[in-house]
Structure formats: structure tokens, C-alpha cells
Amino acid sequence: MATLIKNARIVNENSITEGDVLLEGEFISKIASSITAEEHMTVIDAEGKYLMPGMIDDQVHFREPGLTHKGNIATESRAAVAGGITTFVEQPNTNPQTTTIEKLEEKFSIAAETSHANYSFMFGGTNDNLEELKRLDPKACAGVKLFLGSSTGNMLVDNEVVLEKIFSNTEMVISTHCEDEKTIRENLEKYKEQYGDDIPIKYHPVIRSEEACYLSSSRAIALAEKTGARLHIFHVSTEKETGLFRNDIPLEEKKITAEVCVHHLWFSDEDYDTKKTFIKWNPAVKKASDREGLWKALLDDRIDIIATDHAPHTLEEKQSVYTKAPSGGPLVQHAVTALLEAYQNGRISLERIVQKMSHNPAILFQVKKRGFIREGYYADLILADLNSPWTVTKENILYKCGWSPFEGTSFRSGISHTFVNGELVYENGKLSGIRNAKRLEFNR
Template sequence: MTTTLIKNATLLNEGIRQQSDLLIAQGRIAKIGQNLTAPDGAQVIDATGKLLIPGMIDDQVHFREPGLTQKGSMATESRAAVAGGITSFMEMPNVNPQTTNAAALEAKYDRAAQVSVANYAFYLGATNDNLEEIKNLDPQAACGIKIFMGASTGNMLVDNRETLEAIFANAKVPIATHCEDTPMIAANEEAAKAKFGDAVPMKLHGEIRSREACIKSTKTAIELAKAHGTRLHVLHITTAEELALFEANKSLDSLSSANITAEACVHHLYYSDKDYDTLGAQIKCNPSVKTERDRAAIVDAVKRDVIDIIATDHAPHTWEEKQNTYFKAPSGVPLVQHALQSLFEHYHNGDLSLETIVQKTSHAVAERFNLKDRGYLREGYWADLVLVDLDKPYTVSKDNILYKCNWSSFEGHTFRSSIESTWVGGIRVFDGSNATSEPVGQRLQFDR
């Protein structure tokens, strides 16, 4: 493996910034210090004026494999991820066939080993009838159990209260929930259809996938977690009202042992309902982008540590699918390639510190999911690293989008920061212009 010495970087790790060198050897961080000497044959990179951080660990992506590969694949989306500074991902189970048993989990690991540029782990999906799979789950086999407590495809909507109680009581790994109340949403859809027919305006998505539906479902998940002592992680919070539910549950200091944590996604931090007029179905997602008041409240909650983790919920669809009318256009946004750059915009705007961004995208994810030797710039840890130029503009265009779907809601936008290089397990997988297709990603391991 290549030995690499990164010189004169501004390292940001565990809330501390320091000018330092970092030596990569055998895939790991061998040494951190000043005035390090390059071993014979080592590649030397001068990082003067640039920021070196641990790679983003995305705890929520949909890479669409198996069965939906016209939208994306582990190969294409992991390549886009490393170009965006994401070095590890945790992928969701609503594929075809669904990842709802041990055999399907292992099949995805086998496929990722063949094609993934980034490190990988997978969720076991809960259904109304796979409780025995959940009871027998090896804690090393999945990053968590995913419960769609809101609408999903096939039988992955878990709406049986008895089943939910049993899942929360028997989970050996963190439960990650999508919280929306389906009956409330269905009633809103019928009302919109009665008024507009097939011509429902996209800007009504935030009202149809309403705040009330989110709040009700999130309350239910928290009640279940408290009743059973379950480690609960609520995904993609979208309303100001939900935040109070998590402020009351911050008594534990360590995320690795915390019972209840919350996540925000980059698009809910960036967009609000005013953006539907220009972007329409491009930002149609579940749960929905809501008001500017909600967006600002979520940013503030990240700053105040009410929100523990930032992720993407990367969910590509083809451009043709997104051109449909409201009820036919699928929900989901491709995000992994530009997630960190969008977060650095909050830094440039004075809303979030760099320390907070690193905490929420790397350290906290490693702690919450008990990741082994990842998520920090520490000697002996895997060298999953991102070099950032905070002052080099980057414009998103069709010719530099790496998603298989080949579109982005950020197309035409110029970010104020650029991803200069990404390393996965000590291997440079992105050099600022080109991303490798080599399957260098590793299966994530857990300290459980």
C-alpha cells in the first residue's frame, strides 16, 4: 500500500485545530506531528492552507442495489460519495429484494466488496413479519435495524403496534426510524387530489407530508424506546416542534451509550418551502422540506447539540421519473457528492463552526454506531481522510456530476469550498478532479 505524508495541513479533530503533518502507512494513520520526515518512496502532499478532517460517515443512503440499478448502484454512488468527501456509508434496506433477512444482508456485503469505493455497512429492514430475523441478528452483521414508521414500499411499513413493541424490546443494535404517520398523510393526499386532481402543486408537498404526521410518529418512537430501553436514532428531523422531544433526552454524555439521538439531513438544513417554486420535484423527498422557520430551527438545533448527526438520505431517481406530476414523481434527492460542500456554506455564512460539522458528520456517527477505528484523526485509526480547500469555489455542472442519474438539485450552484482529496483506508480515491472506480472500500466493523 502507498505510504503518504501530508505536510503542513490544518488538522481539525475532536474540537481542536492544529498545524501538523500526518503520515499514512499500511492504510492507517501512522503518525501525527510536526516536521515529520517522509519514508523512502512515500508520496508527499503539501497541504499548506488546507483543512484535513476525518471523512464523512453517512449513516443514511439509498444506493438502489439490488433491483433498482437504473437509478444508481453501489459502484456509481460510492464513487460520487468519495468525490464529496464521504468515506463510509450505511445503506438502507428498501431495495429489491428487500434486505429483511440475514441472507440478503450478506449478499449486499458480498456485492459491496466487489464494487464499492467507500467503506460500507447495511441495515436490516423491519417488517410486520420478520421478528425472528431481528431477534437472531448478529450485532456485527448490521449497522442497525431500519423501521419505516411512515410510508414505504412493499411490506416495509411497520404499522402493527404489537410488532413495533416486540421489535423495540428485542433489538440488539440501534433502531433507526423514518417517522411519519401514514393515515394522516393519506388523508392529506385525498384532500389535495379532490381539490387539484392530478395537478397538485409541488409546493404543497410540505403540507401533504405534514408536520403533524412527523410529530405524531416521532412521539410514538420515543415512547417505545423509553418503555423498552431501546437505542433509538430518529432519522431526518424536519420540524421545529420535534426538536423539543430530543432536548428532553440529553441526559447521557456518550453517544455510544445514549438511548435516544436525532439526525438532520443536509437538504433539510439547506432548502425550505420557498425552493419548491424553482426546483419542484427535484427537492421532493420524504419527510418533506418544510418552512424557513423549520430549516432555521434545525440549523440552530445542530449548533446546540440537540441534533446529534448530519447525514444525506441520498436517494437518486432518474431525471425522467422526476418530470412526472405530483403523485407520480418519486420522492428522493441525490446528495452524497455535494453534502460536505453544502455544510461548509453554513460555515461561510457564520451559522455552523467547522468543529460542529466534523463532530456531526464523523465523530458522532462513529460513536452512535460503535464503529471500530474510524471517525477520528487518531494514530492507529484507518486513514479515511478528506482534504478541503475552504476558499476554492466549485460549480456543480452536468459534466462533473458522478451520480448515475446525472442530475443534482445543486446544478449551476457555486459552492465556496472544494474537496481537494479523499482517502479511504489510506488509498487516495479522489484527487480533486478524478475519482477512482477501484473497489477499495472495506466492511465496517463494530465495537459491540
């Protein structure tokens, strides 16, 4: 199997060059200004399109096992490759939770049978599984996930002694959801006294406040500095938190890193009137000034990664009253096109999009031979057409839940081709059905 991509604008390692890329088997075998097509090669003319490494999403919730009425690894990974995401890292708050090595390997077995995108998983830390965590092979999975706010499920780690032991007993990346539980509970009770369960959605960012986020993030950072742990803070949502992170050293040297999600870069509290609980996330979408602060920190390298926190729920669930409507929404099909729209609007360069969604996740998690367009690397690639307008409708949504917070949004760009390990798995709106995904390996 050989595929020759001709006349591409190659976006890679902070530059855009025109050239050809040859894929042989699972790998990129040659990159040159011109490669002569041979009889055994399938040729794709990429004239006018941008060739990028497939995006690596380090934070998704694909709901399998146990919550598959919302989504599963098969359905959500299909949506991911259609959206240009060729690799995902799934989170541990499934049912049962991924808090033992046995349950971790069960999820790998499911993905091996059903995933359309390359995959790894986070191992969930709890108040009582430290010994299991110590047994975990650093090469077994992407890293350790801790919920320092009981956002999802019952995985809150609130025992300070245990927390310090976890930070002290793993060399893997510890990824955290940071919101202060005490602050949130106090805020929630205040509004429940006034409104009962039907709290107006506009108060969501007041309940899950800037203070709740900053308290938790700053404590996690202080603990990482004390113990020397490798800390990665998921979905930073406030301008204030961005002051906690450094941009004066290369990513490879950072012990504390940060991530922002697409929805916090796109929406603000001004959107609650129209989007209502469909943009209810934890941490909450906050003020427009927070959104501006996040963009600034992303572009000056205090924030290292862009992810999705893809977390589908059914329409029925999301349309419940405030206290019963779950937080989270589906994003993997539309995240890259949303960022391409930001490029069209002059917000961010294509090189920076690739850096934050492909290169940096590969560096941060030490992913082997992915995240770059290099000879000898796996051929996880996407072609983006920046002159391909389309509108998100129920008819073209691939998520199992059948809805999107971007429904009705028109984008100027689209993903025309997606390759996973050298196989063309998506082309011009159609999925091939080929599953060529692999378990991630790590340089550890």
C-alpha cells in the same frame, strides 16, 4: 505504501491544529507537528488546506439490487468519495428488500466487489420478520431500520404489537423513518379531490405535515422509553420535533438520538417554485422557520448527526406529476461542500461539521477505528480547500441519474483529496479507480 501529508490544518476532536500526518498501509501511523519525509514516502503538501476525517453517512439509498436504473453501489460510492464521504450505511428498501440475513449478506457481497467507500447496511424490520431479526448478529451490520410511514416501498411497520416486540428484542440501534401514515393519507385525499394527480408541489409539506412527523416521532420515543430500546430518528424535518430530544447528557449516554439531513438545512418551502419535484423528499422540506429550528437544535446538540438520505431517481421519474413523482434526490457528492458553504456563511464551525458527520456517527453506531484522526485508526481522510470555487453542472455530476438539486449552485470550497484505508482514491476532480473499501466492523 506510505503517504506523508505535510502542513495540514487538522480538524479533529473539537480543535484545529497545524501538523503532519503519516499514513502507512491502511492506517494512520503518526501525527506530529513535523514529520521528516523519507525516500519511500509519497509527500502531499496540504498547505492552506484542512485535513478532516472522512465523513460517515449513516443513511443512503444506493438502489442495488433491483433499482439499478437509478443508481448502484459502484456509481453512487464513486460520487460519495468525490464528495468527501468515505463510509456509508445503506438502507433496506431495495428489491428484494433487505429483510432476511441471506439478502443482507448478498448486498455485502456486491459491495465487496464494487464499492469505492467503506460500507455497511441496515437490516429492515417488517410486520412479519421478527424471528429473523432475533437471529441477527449485532456485529453483522450497522443496525435495524423501521419505516413508520410508508415513504419508500412497502416496508411500513404498522402492527403495534409487532413494533413493541421489535423494540424489546434487539440491542442494536433502531433507526426510524417517522411520519404518521393515517394523517398523510387523509391529507393526500383532500388534495386529490381538488387537483387529481397534479397537485401543486407547494402542498407537499402540507400533506406530509408537521403533525404527521411529530405524531410518529413522539410515539416512537414513547415506545423506546417504555422498552429501553436504543432509538435513532432519521431526518428530523420540523422545529417542533426538536423539542423531543435531550442535550444535557453526552452522546455516549443517550438512548434516543436524532439526525438532520443536508437538504432540510439548505432548502425551505420557498424553493418549491423553482426546484419543484426535484426537492420532493419524505419527510418534506418545510418552512424556513423549521430550517432555523433545525439549525438551532443541531448546534445545541439536541440533533446529533448530519446525513444525506441520498436517494436518486431518474430525471423522467422526478418530472412526473405530483402523485407519481417519487420522493428523494442524490446528495452524497455535494453534502460536505454544502456544509463548508454554511461554514463560509458563519452558520457552523469546521469542528462542528466534523463532529456531526464523522465523530458522532462513529460513536453512535460503535464503528471500529473510524471517524477520528488518531494514530492506529484507519486512514479515511479528506482534504478540503476553502478557496476553490466551482459550480455544480451536468458535466461534473457523478451520480448515475445525472442530475442534482444543487445544479447551478456555486460553492466556494471543494474536496481536493480523499483517502480510503490509506489509498488516495480521489484527487483534484479525478477518481483513481482504486477500490480499497472495507466492510465496517463494530465495537459491540
